[in-house]
Amino acid sequence: MSEVRVLIADDQKVVRDGLATLLDLLDGITVVGTAHDGDDAVRQALTLDPDIVLMDLHMPNCSGVEATEQLAAAGARCRVVVLTTYSDDDWVFAALRAGARGFLTKDSSAEEIRTALITVSRGDAQLDPTVQRRLLEALSRSGASPELPVSIPDNLTPREVAVLRLIAAGRSNSEIADELYVSDATVKTHVNHVLAKTAARDRAQLVAYAFRHGLATP
Amino acid sequence: MSEVRVLIADDQKVVRDGLATLLDLLDGITVVGTAHDGDDAVRQALTLDPDIVLMDLHMPNCSGVEATEQLAAAGARCRVVVLTTYSDDDWVFAALRAGARGFLTKDSSAEEIRTALITVSRGDAQLDPTVQRRLLEALSRSGASPELPVSIPDNLTPREVAVLRLIAAGRSNSEIADELYVSDATVKTHVNHVLAKTAARDRAQLVAYAFRHGLATP
DNA sequence: CGCGCTCTCCACCTCAGGGTTGACTTTGAT
DNA sequence: ATCAAAGTCAACCCTGAGGTGGAGAGCGCG
Numbered sequence: 001m002s003e004v005r006v007l008i009a010d011d012q013k014v015v016r017d018g019l020a021t022l023l024d025l026l027d028g029i030t031v032v033g034t035a036h037d038g039d040d041a042v043r044q045a046l047t048l049d050p051d052i053v054l055m056d057l058h059m060p061n062c063s064g065v066e067a068t069e070q071l072a073a074a075g076a077r078c079r080v081v082v083l084t085t086y087s088d089d090d091w092v093f094a095a096l097r098a099g100a101r102g103f104l105t106k107d108s109s110a111e112e113i114r115t116a117l118i119t120v121s122r123g124d125a126q127l128d129p130t131v132q133r134r135l136l137e138a139l140s141r142s143g144a145s146p147e148l149p150v151s152i153p154d155n156l157t158p159r160e161v162a163v164l165r166l167i168a169a170g171r172s173n174s175e176i177a178d179e180l181y182v183s184d185a186t187v188k189t190h191v192n193h194v195l196a197k198t199a200a201r202d203r204a205q206l207v208a209y210a211f212r213h214g215l216a217t218p
Numbered sequence: 219m220s221e222v223r224v225l226i227a228d229d230q231k232v233v234r235d236g237l238a239t240l241l242d243l244l245d246g247i248t249v250v251g252t253a254h255d256g257d258d259a260v261r262q263a264l265t266l267d268p269d270i271v272l273m274d275l276h277m278p279n280c281s282g283v284e285a286t287e288q289l290a291a292a293g294a295r296c297r298v299v300v301l302t303t304y305s306d307d308d309w310v311f312a313a314l315r316a317g318a319r320g321f322l323t324k325d326s327s328a329e330e331i332r333t334a335l336i337t338v339s340r341g342d343a344q345l346d347p348t349v350q351r352r353l354l355e356a357l358s359r360s361g362a363s364p365e366l367p368v369s370i371p372d373n374l375t376p377r378e379v380a381v382l383r384l385i386a387a388g389r390s391n392s393e394i395a396d397e398l399y400v401s402d403a404t405v406k407t408h409v410n411h412v413l414a415k416t417a418a419r420d421r422a423q424l425v426a427y428a429f430r431h432g433l434a435t436p
Numbered sequence: 437c438g439c440g441c442t443c444t445c446c447a448c449c450t451c452a453g454g455g456t457t458g459a460c461t462t463t464g465a466t
Numbered sequence: 467a468t469c470a471a472a473g474t475c476a477a478c479c480c481t482g483a484g485g486t487g488g489a490g491a492g493c494g495c496g
Binding site: 172173174188191192195201202203 | 482483484485486
């Protein structure tokens with residue numbers, strides 16, 4: 001895997017330079033620049049095109065949250081990882097809603113930072129455990145099921161819908177068989193029925209069908 | 219720090235016993251029992267009073283989700299960590315809403331499992347990075363930002379993106395070849411590159427990937 | 437009761453899709 | 467001028483997916 005290119009944004013010079021030195025020594029990480037406030041971070045991110053902006057939240061002129069919003073608005077390719085002092089900061093959720101994909105506290109070890117940067121550069125997310133807990137609590141409180149009312153489409157039987165969902169989740173026939181506790185042959189039968197009913201030609205078209213009918217969530 | 223007492227619930231005996239042996243060797247972890255389905259897990263959790271129940275999602279009789287709900291309803295002290303094969307399972311959110319505090323996939327290392335168990339036993343949460351990302355996406359969707367910045371994903375070249383879009387549109391390789399005025403061989407090359415870069419296994423997974431990255435619209 | 441629907445399973449066949457390797461050209465950056 | 471990346475194409479192999487046809491079990495309904 002190639003190096004992860006990181007831009008560091010922090011208003012305190014010692015922190016900035018310390019981090020730059022520390023991270024540059026890590027395997028798989030290259031520091032491509034540093035910024036001293038939010039405006040500077042946005043400007044440099046757009047010119048340097050880093051993979052990750054490692055962003056402090058509290059900065060003069062333009063906070064890390066605002067900078068994150070501006071980067072998203074500008075359609076920048078880079079992903080934002082927040083690095084701040086406290087995990088119970090009021091701005092945590094604001095930063096996450098603005099599009100931050102990572103959240104670290106300043107007592108993280110270099111190794112933890114490295115792991116987070118690589119995880120986020122792969123497209124996943126890496127948050128401080130306390131923040132993860134707060135996210136879960138928010139999920140439970142809101143009760144907000146991110147799932148929409150699903151119209152069970154066409155003449156699909158419940159079993160066929162189950163198979164279709166698993167196809168949309170990228171499963172192979174044999175994996176579906178394992179999960180539903182039936183034989184491969186049965187799965188193939190269901191798949192053929194679903195193909196016929198939905199007028200799809202192959203499972204790739206079935207995946208698209210599933211997304212269009214809310215059986216899978218983007 | 220004292221030992222974290224763990225109950226393991228999995229319907230496959232080999233997995234169950236393997237995990238028990240593996241985890242018992244880890245520093246700070248003690249396996250206090252195993253269960254073969256959801257009912258069994260609830261029953262044993264209430265008598266053994268473990269710190270953590272390490273729970274598979276897919277189990278006969280009573281799924282991991284149901285078991286998690288029942289433990290919460292019974293006011294059990296223990297916390298639930300889900301350990302399952304796929305991070306994009308439909309039941310992930312259901313499990314988290316039911317109260318699961320951890321989420322691991324079965325290709326985690328022993329060390330990762332140990333870290334998660336200890337983190338969760340401290341009261342925090344530890345989720346698979348892919349699940350964290352999905353949580354963030356749910357947060358964004360439920361919140362304000364209606365438009366997701368069409369991030370041109372991973373390292374895909376323009377040509378590869380074009381091929382990916384056509385795959386998501388349900389085209390076969392030869393149809394794509396016709397539309398792009400190139401040979402079938404060329405299309406296959408591009409497809410293989412896209413598969414490698416996106417870590418997808420087949421075109422069905424590519425379709426899902428395309429929808430998740432805004433390259434195709436529901 | 438017979439009828440239809442659903443779910444389960446088997447056997448056989450074909451082929452598009454995917455893996456691998458290698459080669460040639462163009463383009464742009466150093 | 468050299469190097470790397472992107473795009474184009476070809477030949478090979480192999481597996482999973484999809485097509486066809488059939489069969490038995492359980493269920494609800496007129």
